Amino acid sequence: MGIINRVFLGVLKSSLNASIIAVLIMIIKGLLHKKISPRIHHALWFLVLIRLLIPFLPESNLSVLNILQQNTSNIMYYDHGNDVVSKIDTVKDDLNNIDIINKDTNNSFDKEINSKQPKKTNDNELILSEENTIISNKINILSLIWLSGFLFIVIFILASAIRTKNKVIRLAKVTDVEILSIMDSCKKIIGINKEIPLYTGNYFNSPCILGIINPCIYYPRNKLDNINKNNLYHILLHELAHFKRKDLLYNLICVLTLSLHWFNPLIWFVVKTMRVDRELACDAYVLNTIGESEVTSYGMTIINFLENSSLNKNKHSLLYFNETSCKLERRIKMIKGFKKGSYKISMLTIVIGILISSVTLTDAITPTYNNSVKPINSIEKNKDKVTIFDPNRIENKDILKPNRRAYGDIKKISKVLNFKPKLPDYIPNGFIFKNVILINLNTNKPEMRVWLNYQTQTGPHSSMTFVATPITEPLEKFDTPFLHGYKVTFTKEEISIDNMKIIKAKAKDSFMTDIYYVWQNDGLQYTILRDGASASSQDDEIFKMIKSIKYPEDIKNVSYKNDLKGPRQSLEVYDTYDLVEAVNAIGFIPKLSYKLKESYEIGEISVLNRTRILYNEKDLTKKVFLTVYGDETSNNKFTFEQIKDKDLYKQIKNNNHIKNYYEKTINITSFKLENKDVYKSEKYLEYHDAPDEPYIITYLWEEDEYFCVVSLSEKIENHGDILKELINFKPLDIDSL
Structure with a gap:
């Protein structure tokens, strides 16, 4: 589903951007309706098609999408771990202008593995996790719906093309010398040297030109037998003009665009309107070729033909041309008001076209805020400020899988830990959080341990360790300090704090004395180790730590994310x-x-x-x-x-x-x-x-x-x-x- 989801989201983004461009084109066409030629009316829609089919366009300050970028640049990003909502344009100096937006790596500790533990969870994190799951499921469903619609339309197009080709094979080739002479005259006037045969039959009710590589013109038998030669001349000119203008190719591009963006009703409207404009542009091309003297005669041919045909009920497929989508009134007005030379493109039109293209065929400038989301292998530099990358642009994969891991952010351990420890919400003055170490990962050993290391920020180096591990034996059996691998003198005593039984033990060797405080709570055994340098700390400080332990989401007074400013962080x-x-x-x-x-x-x-x-x-x-x-x-x-x-x-x-x-x-x-x-x-x-x-x-x-x-x-x-x-x-x- 990953590839399908990415393609669907890419198509959706292109569709939304193109919809904005389409609205802009409609406004331009409405304001300049009578001042631009039918050819330009038709050409403007190509700006929308390009936006629909080309996902990556150059960035520019002139892009109309910059307006959308400005409106969305203040989107609120939610930091799962810290429950802090911060705007993307806010950067804290005390974080060295770095603010990492990290969603998946800040997962909550919401796995209740041990049945003895109270089911305390962070409501905000649970809601976000559930919302992410719901959104992911919706994207999966929408992607499958989009893919089904795309495949259905593609199959329909192929089936229609095969069906039409089979009918063309059974058509009769026109051999009437007079009609072929008119056909040759039309080709000469339009400037076509390619052989284009003329067929007749009873399969379609309107003339059309078929085929992009090997084209042919179809003319209904019942109309060919009785048609006025002058009318035949005009209609053949019209169909040959479609070939000359490459309208068949443009029509195919429109159909393929619809197959990708079938879910967007505005794109259907664009393609339908483009078909109308295409017919008007084709009429303008013919009139520009034959001259103003035949404007009235050409107009009457089109009017008579449309009035005598029930074309609106006989569209054979989106792939091929007919005149059923043209509005008669608009077409008559265009033909009546046609002036020689209006089909040509002036220098002023070219300049205006370039300006409109620079606005519509460019993407918005990517924001250069300090924490703006950028491609992963590029960095924006502004003095000492660093552009932030969004890890959610990539799939998270393991790089190293050691049995022992150290993290500088307590939130990360939820990715690999199978139980949920409590943590101290108080630490003695002068100490800061250094890191959390996980031991016995990727093994079958039950005694997985979580070590929280604290260290002094200034003065003589001193450390303190907080350990959490699942209970494997009664508290009374704690008789060997697991943090030492050499022989020591070991003593212990039992004390009580707020009716909580605690073992206080001392391990002494020739170098130093370490002190342990061990207790059990909610299925886990906790230990605080004071090393030789910190052992002078008063018991009261340790007791305050013990009494302050809480689940991570309730911690308010201790920062469990190091900022790489402390020693050995x-x-x-x-x-x-x-x-x-x-x-x-x-x-x-x-x-x-x-x-x-x-x-x-x-x-x-x-x-x-x-x-x-x-x-x-x-x-x-x-x-x-x-x-x-x-x-x-x-x-x-x-x-x-x-x-x-x-x-x-x-x-x-x-x-x-x-x-x-x-x-x-x-x-x-x-x-x-x-x-x-x-x-x-x-x-x-x-x-x-x-x-x-x-x-x-x-x-x-x-x-x-x-x-x-x-x-x-x-x-x-x-x-x-x-x-x-x-x-x-x-x-x-x-x-x-």
Whole structure:
């Protein structure tokens, strides 16, 4: 259904845009009715046909659709996760001019898996979810209805064409010398050299020209036998004029347009009116050819023929021409008032036509608001502001499926979590939310865990962890701290808060003392871990956290979405929606490939607020697109950073060095590779002088908007081949994922 839905929505959009153009054309025709020729009246409708059949047209400030764009630019977008309605033209400075519209990734925690949990849900999220489902179902139904109508009309057209062709085969070819002589004279006057046979029979009640490639003219036998030769002359001129003007092709285009846009009554009206204008334009062409002296004679031929025919009851098909759709009164007025030369197009008409085309055959300018929706592989730049991409333009797909995942936005865990935890609505002063980690995903292990990590924003680094996991054993059996893998001294005591039983445990080793607070609630077991640095916090602060726990939709006092401003905050990528958000965060289209020829595959994708080559925890303004590649055979890994900071790159070049984690200076030298100036560091230890830590060599080079940093272990072979492949990576194309 995906392809059918997209085609239907595209057709629907074209139909609505064309309807606006059609109304404008009607207004123009009404205002200039007597001042423009029948030929121009007919030609104006092609502007509507082009809009119906060509989905993509150039953007212009002159487009009439800009009026519609202005009226819809203030459409309200609903943020599912934060229950905030914000206009598209509002951008918050405190979010660095970035406001990501993300619908599907902000799903609510409305899955009630554990029967012991109270059925608390966010009403707004439920309503939105139900509305989205209803809308999706309606689109599916409407798409199928549209497809059925389209196929029905196409089948009808083909059947009609086959039926008409079978009748034409049985028609008698006219051999009367006098009639054929009139036919040749008409062809000469019109300027047609192609052989066009004349047939007669009793199948149709009106003359018509049939066939686009191999045309022929049909004339009813009962009218051919008794017709005045002068009348025959005029009617043949009229049918040959249809061929000369390529009206048969235009008629076929109209029919195909109707088959696509059959649901729009305005398009039916346009095609019907266009048929009328076509006949008038054809009359004007004939009159311009034979001259004003025969205007009266030609007019009488048309009037007599129409009065003596019951044409309105005998339309054979939409594919072929007859005169039944012409209004006699309008036609008589046009013929009576015809003036020689009025069929020709003047320079003024051409200029006016160009102006009207620039208004109707162009699309509205795409808004350039900071959070306007743009194609996924283009970025609008305005100083430091970044245009936002709408992830809903693409289908969400998994990119990485690790058993352990870290998210910087609590709302995202609903995509993969099979239970609904409560969260603290209070955290001690000085702490901020860092991330939430899910453990034991993609496994059959029952002890899936949710870790919420908090960290101090300023001062000495300190962390605190909040853990939620389904209950697998009684609270009293908590006797081993699951967060340590080494032997510790472990003690515990039982305390009570508001009639809630809590185990307070201490785990002490030679380095630090960790304190645990463990309790059970609504089918889940919760733990708060204070590490050695935060263990000095008073119990009262922890008790306030315990008493504040609520379901995510009720949280009001704690932000559970990191803004990449705090220490060690990151944005991890696991699916295409995450990838869109990462691109939005860094402000450029990075290079990305999921596999290298050297057997290395991508294992991690994230956005960091610092770079490893100039480590400074106080400088958290960088937006680094980090990918980690690994080789399962050798267990070797290397990192690939892309950083939009030309000033930093210039600083590195001028200083001829980078720094490691401990801000130790590492010298660099330059060389040429793949026509780029690449800088290579001397080998160094990244973190400490442990004997088992491999030496690292870092390489840097510059791209158009950013620079790249690759850190390879000395144990990895073929540095040059890996660098060549990374340099030749293509920019990310999310549409192709």
